[in-house]
Amino acid sequence: MNFPCQRPKLQPTGTIPIVCNMLAIKSNPTVHSYLVTFTPELKRDLHTLFMKVASEPLKGVAFAFDGINQMVTNQKIPDTELKFLLGKEKEFVLKLVYKHSSNEEALSISMYETIIKHYQQMNFFAEGKRSFNKAEVASLSGGIELHGGLAQCIKSTNHGLFLNVDACFNVFIQERELVSLLNIMFSERESNERSGRGEVRLPDEQHPFWRDASLLLKNCQVQTLHTNFPKKFKLSGILNKPANQITFSKDGEEITVAKYFESTYGRLKYPEYPVAIVKKQGKESFFPIEVLKITENQKYTRKLNENQTAEMIKHAAKIPTDRFSFIAARVKDLKINENDTLKDFNLVIDSNFLECKGKILSAPEIIFGNEKRNAELNKGQVNIQRVRFFDPKGIKKFSIISLAKVDKQNLDNEIRSLSSFGRSYGVEIPTNYSYSCINSPSEYEAVLKKEQPDLALVVLPSKSSSIYNKVKAVAETYFGVITQCILSKNLNKLTKPPFAANILLKINAKIGGTNMAVNNKLINRPTMLIGADVSHPGIGDLESPSIVGIVSSYEKTLTKYNTYILTQEKKSEIIADLNNVIKKSLISFHKHNNIEPEKIIYFRDGVGDSQFYDVFATEYKAIKEACLSYKKGYTPEVNLIVVQKRHNLKFLLGSESSGLRGGLIDKMSKLKVSEGLKGGYQERRGGGYDRRDDRRGGGYERRDDNRGGYERRGGFDRRQGGDDNKGNVSPGTVVEEIGHPFYYDFYMVSHYALQGTARPIRYQVLVNESNFSNDDLQQFIHNMSYSY
Incomplete structure (x- = not known):
């Protein structure tokens, strides 16, 4: 079969104006690439050394070095060998060997990135594709500080090459005595x-x-x-x-x-x-x-503590208008699109962010135990007032283990309240529970071993990740006890309907229940969903293996999944034992449905563009072989979709009449970054947005009556595709026209960003044996994000 699946013919993609953090590359100069080697091999700042050794011999030639092994020039030169001395008269050789010119777009991308990176390395602190200056610095506790900078990479799209520029942050030790x-x-x-x-x-x-x-x-x-x-x-x-x-x-x-x-x-x-x-x-x-x-520029490499993490998020989580203003300011400070190196190569980068169009998918119909409801349109929320969970479960043996001092009488009242709310959703939580207040890990283990509850509510004194991790690991790894953690300061919130509902959603899911199902019209035949990802050991960990996580659905509502955890050779991204997992999943599916799936939709996370073919050649093949091994002649339709979150594309809700064209970088970089958000946006004639402090843009008002849930208030025109008060696009927004020129991909925002800027997910369809239409596949993916 052809790989990868080709993009369907683009249809009109919608009317929602969206600004994207990409700058068009408006010229296509011919440049030349050279392999750079140092003999003997050096482990030091190669960029500084290269400039010192090569600047004079290359005089009259525009050149750029990536600091690793590639040099780019504006004219072809002969292969060159330069000898130089370092230290105590030790001789080294710098070799420049011609590779190719930029006659193909795929080749020109890395060469243009080297040109852009060269100026940053010469004038600022640059690390990989990220550059930092000291125009945006925030002090954190513990003698460290947060530096704001810019991540840059070139993307190939339907409309040509674009420079993707996004805010990035790094932590440094303070420059001081x-x-x-x-x-x-x-x-x-x-x-x-x-x-x-x-x-x-x-x-x-x-x-x-x-x-x-x-x-x-x-x-x-x-x-x-x-x-x-x-x-x-x-x-x-x-x-x-x-x-x-x-x-x-x-x-x-x-x-x-x-x-x-x-x-x-x-x-x-x-x-x-x-x-x-x-x-x-x-x-x-x-x-x-x-x-x-x-x-200066000494990176802080240790894990941030909780206070430092909270401080960092406060500075780094910027709403779209603030984020785009930040990006625009850094583009100007770092001279990303206008500097001498670009001029030497005649590489022209636009000063305007890309404007494109998006569409908004319909909110799905959510199925509960006693009725069906449509999800809220603009915030991706579901109203769960007066509903019964789709498949509620109960707890027979209930324990509360407290690592903090609590008032037992108040606790009894709070658990009675939680139990009462639970009954309204169909979840039975007993009010007669065992209670233990502990002071040591050994006591915690003793209680778990003695009680062996169906669920333990663990009361934590603080948000300490170390305590939380130990609580979870001991209970669920050694004793097989399901836990639900809660901070001691939040116990009194169990009497409040919204908070109690949130806890009950988690509890019901953990004990094997299903809170809600989604009405998926696309699933008209037996279908299995599979999700897979591989996580790798951290930097400096030379012994731990890579961990494979796989889930596979086994019933028709696509709400219940088998879970498989595997280990494999460290740093290996391709899943080695997928064949056996698929066979186990097929056996489970048949056991619950008395039939095999006719469609398999395999979602693969954590794969970079360069690994697409490896996933196709190895994992897709493993699925097909597992099906034939499970049952002779069994060939279900297999669909392979790669899910990518680690990219730097961001969206800002635009307006066709907002005057965003023409010098957007200059205009947005002068906008004042807002401290806090309380209202909607008001257009400025000069481009960009101002804050309004009223609540006419809508929002949610929490109700504290016994019915729970949220009540929608105020007006909001969702046809404009925006979020009430942040400049984020609405959940369900899809953008296709900035995708790859040939491959079948699209970007989707399915979630509501509680803070900061929503991250679009890129879906890359590598195999589409079911011939899903573009609209149907996008709607199905969006609908599934509402499953709980």
Whole structure:
């Protein structure tokens, strides 16, 4: 069969005006690519070294280097060999070998990206396809800060090549004197308030703080403050000995680091503080921490704690108008579309964001146990007032395990309230439950082993991810007990209908029930849905395997799934044992339906464009072979769809009369970024949007009566495709015209963004044996996002 599935003929795609964060590449210059190699191989800043070695020999030629192995020039030059010296007269060779010119679009993409990246590497902090300057910096707790920048990549679309530009963020250690940084870290660690209490003194060298600080600062670049010409080097860590105790040999005599610095540079202010250690070529050097400073652009590589994560999200989660304004400002600051390198290559990038059209799919019909309802149109919500869950389940043995102090009498009232709300939805939760208040992991395990409840409600003292992870792992991995966690401060909310309904939705799903089903007209024959993804161990983990997660539906409403967890060779993206999983899934499907599926729809997550053929050749083939192995001559229709979330495409609701054309970058970069959102938008004649502080744009009003749910209020014209108060497109928005020129793909927003900008999902249809129409397939995918 032909691979990949070709795009159906594009039909009129809708009338919703949408602004997309892409800039058109308006020229197509011919450029030439060269393979760059250093012999012997070097592990250092190759871009700086390349510029130093090659700039003079390449004088008169426009060139760009990607910092890895590709150089691009505006004219063809002979293969070149350049010899140079590094260090102690060690000779290296830089070779430039011709590869190809940009006569094909696929080749020109990486070459144009190298040209764009070159200027960023020369003038800013650039990492991969991301660039940062210091125009947008926010301090976080713990001596670190958030830098805002721009991610850039070129996309091939129906309308030619575009530069996709999106906001990105990275965390750096603050550029400051090392003592000052350590003071900040320690004072926040100990929850001290520095203001009004003078300078915070660091602890003695045996305090565990120094161990953590040493791990944080390992391989961090610092520079000296005590020398006339600052020297830069990487720290190996912090030694748990102070400068006035650690000694070394000088002129045949032992001398402390503090005494040496006093005699050479002047008395130390903090001789009792531990020293920093630098290891180079097998030798150790010691520096008092007060004579060192953290240099700029030192990335923070450790996991953020909960406070830092919350602070980061507060700064990074920007609504569409703010996000597009941020992007526009960074395009201007970083000179993304106008700089000398682009001019040298005659590469012209538009200054306007792309405008396109989208359509909005119909909201699905949701089936409950006692009635059918249509989903809310604009926020992708379902009203669950006075409904019975589609397939409610009950709990026979119920336990509450509290890791926080709670008032037992109040708890009894709260559980009675939850039980009452549960009965209205058909979920039986007993009010006679076992209760345990625990203080240690061993107590938690003992309670689970003794009680073995159908469900344990675990009361947590805080949002600590470490506590949560342990609670889940112990209960569900070792004892097979289903848990529902709740913060102690939220227990009183169990008497409130909206909160209780949210908890009951989770509980019913966890104990095997089905909250609601979707009326899918596309599923007119027995159909199995399969979803698969592979997760890989983190950076630095050299031992853990990759984890494969697969789910497969086994009943006609597509609400119940088998789950399979597998391990395979680390960093391997293609699923190795899919054949056996498919056979097990087919057996389960037949057991529940007494028939095999006539259609299989396989959704594959986490695959990049370069791996499409591997998935087709291996996983699609495995599904077909599993079907024949399960039953001779059994050949159901197999459909393969790749789901991609890790891309940088974003949408902003536009307007045909908003005046967004013409110098959008300049206009949007001057817009004021709003602090908080309370209303709709009002057009500005100069382009962009202003905030309105009323609630005439609609919204939801929570009701605290016993009926629960939400009541819609205010007006909203969904034909414009927008969200009430954020500039996001509505759930169900589909955009096709910016897809791949040949492949069958489309972008869909199925969710309502509670904060920030909604992320469109790219669906790439690789195989369509069922010959689904474009409209039917999109509607089916959107409908399934309402399943719970």
